[in-house]
Structure formats: C-alpha cells, structure tokens
Amino acid sequence: MKAYFAIISARFRMLLQYRAAAIAGFGTQLFWGFVKVMIYEAFYRSTTTPQPMELSQVITYTWLAQAFFTLMPFRIDAEIRRMIREGNVAYELLKPVDLYNLWYSRAVANCTATPLLRSIPLFIVAMLWLGMQPPDSIASGFAWAASMVGAISLACAISTILMIAILWTISGEGFMRIVPAMVFVFSGNILPLPLFPDWAQTTLQLLPFAGLSDLPNRLYVGNIPPEHVIFVLAHQLIWTLILVAFGRWLLKRGTRIMVVQGG
Amino acid sequence: MRMIDYLNLYFRYIGISVRAQMQYKASFIMATFGNLLMSAVEFFAIWALFDRFGTIRGWTLPEVAMFYGIVNTAFSISEAGVRGFDMLPNLVKSGEFDRILLRPRSAAFQVASLELQLLRIGKFVQGIVVLAWALSAVDVAWTLPKALLLVGAIGGGVCIFSGFFILEATLSFWTTETLEIVNAITYGGVETAQYPLVIYRDWFRRFFTYVIPLALVNYFPALAILNRPDPLGTPEIIKWASPLLGLIFLMVTLQIWKIGVRHYTSTGS
Numbered sequence: 001m002k003a004y005f006a007i008i009s010a011r012f013r014m015l016l017q018y019r020a021a022a023i024a025g026f027g028t029q030l031f032w033g034f035v036k037v038m039i040y041e042a043f044y045r046s047t048t049t050p051q052p053m054e055l056s057q058v059i060t061y062t063w064l065a066q067a068f069f070t071l072m073p074f075r076i077d078a079e080i081r082r083m084i085r086e087g088n089v090a091y092e093l094l095k096p097v098d099l100y101n102l103w104y105s106r107a108v109a110n111c112t113a114t115p116l117l118r119s120i121p122l123f124i125v126a127m128l129w130l131g132m133q134p135p136d137s138i139a140s141g142f143a144w145a146a147s148m149v150g151a152i153s154l155a156c157a158i159s160t161i162l163m164i165a166i167l168w169t170i171s172g173e174g175f176m177r178i179v180p181a182m183v184f185v186f187s188g189n190i191l192p193l194p195l196f197p198d199w200a201q202t203t204l205q206l207l208p209f210a211g212l213s214d215l216p217n218r219l220y221v222g223n224i225p226p227e228h229v230i231f232v233l234a235h236q237l238i239w240t241l242i243l244v245a246f247g248r249w250l251l252k253r254g255t256r257i258m259v260v261q262g263g
Numbered sequence: 264m265r266m267i268d269y270l271n272l273y274f275r276y277i278g279i280s281v282r283a284q285m286q287y288k289a290s291f292i293m294a295t296f297g298n299l300l301m302s303a304v305e306f307f308a309i310w311a312l313f314d315r316f317g318t319i320r321g322w323t324l325p326e327v328a329m330f331y332g333i334v335n336t337a338f339s340i341s342e343a344g345v346r347g348f349d350m351l352p353n354l355v356k357s358g359e360f361d362r363i364l365l366r367p368r369s370a371a372f373q374v375a376s377l378e379l380q381l382l383r384i385g386k387f388v389q390g391i392v393v394l395a396w397a398l399s400a401v402d403v404a405w406t407l408p409k410a411l412l413l414v415g416a417i418g419g420g421v422c423i424f425s426g427f428f429i430l431e432a433t434l435s436f437w438t439t440e441t442l443e444i445v446n447a448i449t450y451g452g453v454e455t456a457q458y459p460l461v462i463y464r465d466w467f468r469r470f471f472t473y474v475i476p477l478a479l480v481n482y483f484p485a486l487a488i489l490n491r492p493d494p495l496g497t498p499e500i501i502k503w504a505s506p507l508l509g510l511i512f513l514m515v516t517l518q519i520w521k522i523g524v525r526h527y528t529s530t531g532s
Binding site for chain 2: 024027028031032034035038039042043044045046047051174177178180181184185190191195196197
C-alpha cells in the first residue's frame, strides 16, 4: 500500500509542474462552458413547457462538467504509451508490485492532480460571475462529495483499461478512439443526460459512464435527492468492480502476448 | 508556369504524406472512424436538444444544421490542408526551420504542405452529410447566386480557419511554444458558429464579428441564403460580400507570417 502512495504522490508533484498548461486549459474550459451556457439559455427561452431540469440547474451542471473535464478518461498516459513503444515496459514488469495496481495508481494520480488544479479556480470564477450555484443543500453537498470519490475510482478503472489496450497496438488504437467518444456523450459532458429523449433515459442511467459525471452533478444541483446517494454509490461501485475485473483479465492476456524487443 | 510548378510540388508532398499514413492502414481506418464518430455524436446532441425544445429562438433544426454543416466542412478542409503549421513549433525548436528557409520555395507553402491529415475525412464527410440534409430540408428557393454564396461561405471559412492556424504558428517564432489559447479560440469558434450568432450575448457576438470574423463567412451568408432579415439590421451588402472578407483575413495573416519569418532566429541546435 505504501508503495502505491509513493507512486501517487510522485506523479502528483510532477503533474503540478505544468502550470502554463493548466492556465491555458482553464481558459479553454471557461470559454466552452460559457458558449454552452448561452446556448442552453437560448433554448430554455424558446419554450414554455416544463423540462426535466431547470435552467439554473443546467447551468450549474455545465460548470461542474467543465471543472472536472480532465477527470474524464479521454486520454491515456503518454508515458505508458512511450514505455510500451520503446520496450521500457519490461522494467514495469520487473517491479515487485502488482502491475494492475501500479497502473491504477498512476491513473489515480492523473485523475486527481489535474482536475484539482483546474476545478478550484473555475469554481471561484463560475460562482462569482457566471451563474454557478452552490450545492442545493448541505446534504446535497455531502452526497456530491461522496459520489466524486466513486467517480474518481470509476474513471481510473476506465483509463487503466485504456492503458492496457495499447498492448494490442493496432486494435488498441481503435478502442482508444471509440471509448472517448462514448465517454463524451454518455457521461453527460456534451449534454446533461436528462435532456436526452425520454426513451433513452433508462439505458443512459444504467451505463457505467453516467457515474463519471452526470450522477454526481445531479446530486449537487438537487436533481437527484441526497438520500438517493446510496443508489449512485452502488452504481459506481458495481461498475468499478466489473471494470477492474475486466482490466485485470485483459492485462493477464496482454502480458502473455507481449514481446519485448531488446531496448 | 510558376503556379503549375507549385501545384506539382504540392501534390508530390501530399503524395508522400498520404503514402506514409497508408503504411498503417488499420490504424488509419480506425482513426478516421473515430473522427467521424466523435463528430456524429456531437450532432446527435444538437438533435436531442431540438427534439426537446423544438426551436432555438425561432430557428429550426434544418436551419441550424446548415450553420453546422458550413462551419464543420470548412473547418475540416482547412484542418486537413494546413495542419502542417501545427508542426512549426517543433521545427523552430529543433532548428529544422533553417532547412526550409534554404529551399527555393516560399516558406509558407512548404510548411502548409508538410502533412495532409487524411483522418480528417471523417469530420469532412459528416459535415457534408449534415449540410446536404440541411439543404434538402430548409425551405429555400435556390438560385445560382445563392448556390455560389454557399460555396463562397465554405471557401471563406476555409480561409479564416487557415488564417488562424497560420497566426497561431507565427506566434511560435516569438514564443517557441504553442499557445493553447489560440487553439481554444479556433475550436471554440467552430462550436460557436454551429448556432446562429444572434442567440449569443452582445459582446460575444461582436467578438466573433470584428475580432475573429467567423460570423462573416457563416452567419451572414446563411442569413442571405435563408432570406432571413438580420435582427440586428446588418445591411444586405455585407451578407453577400462577406466571403471575400475571409480571403482578406487570410492575406493579412500571411503578411504577419512574413514578418514572423523575418524575425526568426535559429535556435542553432
């Protein structure tokens, strides 16, 4: 356990070095969020029929999604990619720790350092000037915080699978293009899930991706009552366990076919 | 003569780039498919919003699809065409740009033809499909000038986006780093121009008309094609002349590029 904490803290310190990238990313997220908010405002002004979410909830939801955008398992660790290409992955295999746990720890570091750096300033700016609301109630705030832990473990399980997929270079590449597209839509990043057609709701809610962003965001804005947090956590936990098991199985097969070419 | 010579060389460069990408065929197919999927998914979200809300400030889905089609087609063409400028920061950092300056052809031409990103076909196809659907679904009496204006709008869009890629690259002569913020504005501009500009706030709308003239090649021509009066009272002539302004924008950025090249000092490595 200690070894994994050391890995996480080392990666964390490394990622915090990239401050310029963080500022640029912050600007991008702010810009995109603002465009989206204006589009939603225009849509809500064009209708009088009640919607599954109020406009103020949608706005807050959008800022939350922007703030934690880097938590989403879109990209894989560039370092692992290089290691696999150059054959240095052999050293990873030699380390006296479980490989899956090692890579999962890397994912945890990636998934927490960057979002932490980006979300705090975005929260401040969005709350002060851009219409983001504080949590619906104190209970909602706690429920949201708990579900964020679930979201992080789920996101890391998915990004670990993406890392493992590069072991199959060619087909892994396709996988790495399709998964981000799915994450983008089904997590609620492109559009809050409740705004999708009613017939799609059940499926959207059951997919693992809802736990990444949609469910926590809706707990925050009060669209899901705080006492339902238990269902959200169960959803996230079950999917995390399934995806971790799948990742472990994939890694086992991957290391069996792996051929390290000198180096 | 000179033109033919340039074209010849361009196709030679592009041929090499394409052949290199085709070495990894499976990878290429999947990357293209991923590119297509990502943009298809984006449009699905727009469709879902219209399914729920009906219209956006009186604009219907086919109309918005036209905005979407024009801007995405233009963007994908310029992204495939001049993405070579994306590599400029690396050329500057490594000092390889020296080599380009030594060759007897214009530097802008050489950098632009460094690479043709084939996988952008995915986004291009999706843009064209959406545009074709929009054109068949909107209620427009087509005339030759209108058809020309549509082509002009796409061409103008290609100019504006290309100008932006060039501008971003030029800045790296001074900074030797890519400025991600410029990228944000380019991509953000695409996102913005997918909806009629009138739905946005005033200052934001002005930004995309006067600072980044994206509205000129998208919003105003589309108004003319759809026979819609501009709620802001823009004179008719602007709507028709606007694609030309895209060309002017590109010319200006090329001049800035020349200043950048003159300013270039090799890193020497």
